[in-house]
Amino acid sequence: MYNSLTRIQNVFGFFTTVAFVVGAIIAASDFTAPRTPSASIKPTNLQVVKGRPHYYSSKKEEYALIRFSLDADLSSLFTWNTKQLFVYVTAEWPALDGGAANQTNKAVIWDTIITSPSSDHLANIGPATLKKLRKSAAGKSIDPNRGKLSLKNQRPKYQITHPTGKVANTDDVTLRLHYNVQPWVGALTWNQDVDLGLWKKMSQGVSKVFKLPAVKRKDEAKGK
Amino acid sequence: MADQLLEQVRDVVDGQIDFEGQKLADILATALLSIVGAVSFLVGFLLQDIALALKIGLGGTALTFLVIVPPWPFFKQHPVKWLPVGTSIPSSHQNIVIDEKILVTQ
Numbered sequence: 001m002y003n004s005l006t007r008i009q010n011v012f013g014f015f016t017t018v019a020f021v022v023g024a025i026i027a028a029s030d031f032t033a034p035r036t037p038s039a040s041i042k043p044t045n046l047q048v049v050k051g052r053p054h055y056y057s058s059k060k061e062e063y064a065l066i067r068f069s070l071d072a073d074l075s076s077l078f079t080w081n082t083k084q085l086f087v088y089v090t091a092e093w094p095a096l097d098g099g100a101a102n103q104t105n106k107a108v109i110w111d112t113i114i115t116s117p118s119s120d121h122l123a124n125i126g127p128a129t130l131k132k133l134r135k136s137a138a139g140k141s142i143d144p145n146r147g148k149l150s151l152k153n154q155r156p157k158y159q160i161t162h163p164t165g166k167v168a169n170t171d172d173v174t175l176r177l178h179y180n181v182q183p184w185v186g187a188l189t190w191n192q193d194v195d196l197g198l199w200k201k202m203s204q205g206v207s208k209v210f211k212l213p214a215v216k217r218k219d220e221a222k223g224k
Numbered sequence: 225m226a227d228q229l230l231e232q233v234r235d236v237v238d239g240q241i242d243f244e245g246q247k248l249a250d251i252l253a254t255a256l257l258s259i260v261g262a263v264s265f266l267v268g269f270l271l272q273d274i275a276l277a278l279k280i281g282l283g284g285t286a287l288t289f290l291v292i293v294p295p296w297p298f299f300k301q302h303p304v305k306w307l308p309v310g311t312s313i314p315s316s317h318q319n320i321v322i323d324e325k326i327l328v329t330q
């Protein structure tokens with residue numbers, strides 16, 4: 001500490017240590033905030049169509065379009081340390097026999113990113129939408145209401161298929177809601193299978209079992 | 225003339241402080257940064273605002289740099305007392321030892 005340079009080095013060294021410890025304490029403080037997510041989801045419209053993976057591919061595959069309605073309350077997941085919430089819906093169905101029968105087919109049909117007001121400036125939106133988003137938070141540092149989702153007959157983002165190219169008439173399909181809490185400091189966490197202290201697993205969040213229909217025919221005049 | 229000016233600049237940039245000052249600088253740096261860390265977490269946690277916690281943390285650290293790094297006068301309160309040049313002890317009474325041989329002077 002005998003000259004300015006060594007004092008700069010020492011102060012900076014201790015600053016990085018303090019920053020790391022404070023970050024660790026902030027991440028640990030997340031466990032003191034309870035998580036009580038709940039959701040209900042159901043499919044509203046099912047279609048299976050034939051199509052190609054891309055314009056020039058020769059293979060024709062069957063794609064399932066699953067429209068759904070979702071009511072979710074994920075507001076308890078927003079704390080001061082939450083940067084974003086990534087929410088996604090998967091369609092899942094068990095694999096048939098013929099080898100490993102203990103497998104489940106899972107495909108994401110829809111997802112969205114919900115930013116916390118502290119990270120609105122990082123969202124993939126233009127200046128006008130950003131202004132509206134900031135106004136909706138009304139100056140609060142965290143806005144749990146953004147975690148309340150209510151979607152009616154939502155069009156899926158992705159049409160799903162199976163590696164075999166066939167999804168028509170599949171049995172035992174369910175829709176399941178997932179979330180991924182992305183913090184400012186700390187580890188990524190997803191929806192849980194079990195309760196962990198104050199963090200409860202999502203109540204419901206899985207739809208009833210449904211079946212995918214047959215491939216839609218073009219000649220509807222014939223009465224399908 | 226330029227030499228003397230350069231010497232002065234060099235002294236300020238070098239920023240040497242005495243030993244008591246160094247001890248004070250060490251204690252002060254540790255205490256200030258620890259307090260800054262604690263305050264930034266507590267304020268952020270109580271107000272549930274992480275941007276504010278970050279601002280307090282970085283601002284407090286900048287303040288600490290400003291207090292510790294420049295050679296302020298309060299770091300130079302206890303300068304080392306060097307013995308005067310050319311001591312009053314005559315050389316015949318000094319035991320000068322060079323390479324393990326005592327140099328006896330007249």
